[in-house]
Amino acid sequence: xxxxxxxxxxxxxxxxxxxxxxxxxxxxxxxxxxxxxxxxxxxxxxxxxxxxxxxxxxxxxxxxxxxxxxxxxxxxxxxxxxxxxxxxxxxxxxxxxxxxxxxxxxxxxxxxxxxxxxxxxxxxxxxxxxxxxxxxxxxxxxxxxxxxxxxxxxxxxxxxxxxxxxxxxxxxxxxxxxxxxxxxxxxxxxxxxxxxxxxxxxxxxxxxxxxxxxxxxxxxxxxxxxxxxxxxxxxxxxxxxxxxxxxxxxxxxxxxxxxxxxxxxxxxxxxxxxxxxxxxxxxxxxxxxx
Numbered sequence: 275x276x277x278x279x280x281x282x283x284x285x286x287x288x289x290x291x292x293x294x295x296x297x298x299x300x301x302x303x304x305x306x307x308x309x310x311x312x313x314x315x316x317x318x319x320x321x322x323x324x325x326x327x328x329x330x331x332x333x334x335x336x337x338x339x340x341x342x343x344x345x346x347x348x349x350x351x352x353x354x355x356x357x358x359x360x361x362x363x364x365x366x367x368x369x370x371x372x373x374x375x376x377x378x379x380x381x382x383x384x385x386x387x388x389x390x391x392x393x394x395x396x397x398x399x400x401x402x403x404x405x406x407x408x409x410x411x412x413x414x415x416x417x418x419x420x421x422x423x424x425x426x427x428x429x430x431x432x433x434x435x436x437x438x439x440x441x442x443x444x445x446x447x448x449x450x451x452x453x454x455x456x457x458x459x460x461x462x463x464x465x466x467x468x469x470x471x472x473x474x475x476x477x478x479x480x481x482x483x484x485x486x487x488x489x490x491x492x493x494x495x496x497x498x499x500x501x502x503x504x505x506x507x508x509x510x511x512x513x514x515x516x517x518x519x520x521x522x523x524x525x526x527x528x529x530x531x532x533x534x535x536x537x538x539x540x541x542x543x544x545x546x547x548x549x550x551x552x553x554x555x556x557x558x559x560x561x562x563x564x
Contacts, residue, residue: 275307284313291319309358317358327365330390335398343398347384350375365389424520432522437530444534450501451538458498458542462549465490469554487554491546498542502535 275294279287291307298305298321309316323340325333333343341351344364350373351360363369367383374381393399425432444451469487474480513527 275305277308277310279309279312279316284316288313288316288319291316295319295321311356311362312358314356314358317356325361325365327386327389330386331393332365332386332389333361333393333398334402339398343396344373345375347389347392348376348379348381349373425522429526432526433530436522436526437534440530440534447505450505454498454501455542455545458494458545459549461494462546465550466553469550472555474555484554484556487550491550495543495546499539506531 279290282290287309291312294305294307297303307320317337320337323333323335323337324331325340333340335343337357340357340361344351344361349364349370351357352373360373364373365386367385370383371381394403427435465487474483516522517524517527
């Protein structure tokens with residue numbers, strides 16, 4: 275978790291880290307969190323500390339031994355100074371000198387490379403190397419700890435999750451669908467007034483009018499679906515990002531997005547046809563209407 279407390283007050287940050295600590299202890303899980311200048315009460319919650327600079331590990335071990343580790347180097351944390359603030363400044367070239375307490379020895383800047391190299395030679399670094407050198411026994415792992423497929427869920431669960439998300443998005447955009455249907459209803463009423471009481475015959479002369487009305491109906495239904503195109507294009511960026519992260523395959527996204535739109539298209543077509551079909555003067559038989 276990368277800088278999860280940015281923009282939060284210290285009380286909220288403390289509650290979040292406390293919750294993560296309890297979850298880690300109860301589930302015996304490992305939670306890796308990076309924070310910038312945490313408050314003292316938040317800093318004290320961590321069981322282990324990794325201090326990094328310029329891509330190198332300067333210290334990795336219990337927070338209780340942190341001040342002792344830097345005192346061995348000749349740097350002491352002043353009273354009433356936050357430990358988190360101290361460890362970030364003691365490895366800085368600009369702020370490091372103010373923490374030097376061996377007055378009998380001339381101060382010289384200790385670089386990050388030196389800190390990193392000395393850490394590997396320290397008891398904490400050697401202990402860490404010993405722990406990492408032991409081969410990991412995979413037989414002790416939980417059956418779900420290792421993934422053998424790109425997706426963690428079954429195909430049916432992926433389909434259900436994408437369908438649920440699509441329904442939620444449709445519910446959030448319900449105003450657009452209601453507006454589209456209402457707009458189609460108004461245009462259908464206007465179209466009815468154009469053909470009302472025209473009493474066109476079924477002959478070669480009026481055939482062009484029937485074909486024109488049919489072409490107009492197709493165009494209206496096509497234009498009525500253009501807002502869907504805009505919303506789909508807006509979601510493509512999110513789709514590609516989540517697909518690359520193996521959240522779901524393309525078919526799990528495309529099928530629900532297409533199938534769930536069919537009832538809406540059917541309702542719009544039904545509204546238009548039921549209002550304009552008989553008024554325009556098409557064949558009155560029900561089988562011809564369908």
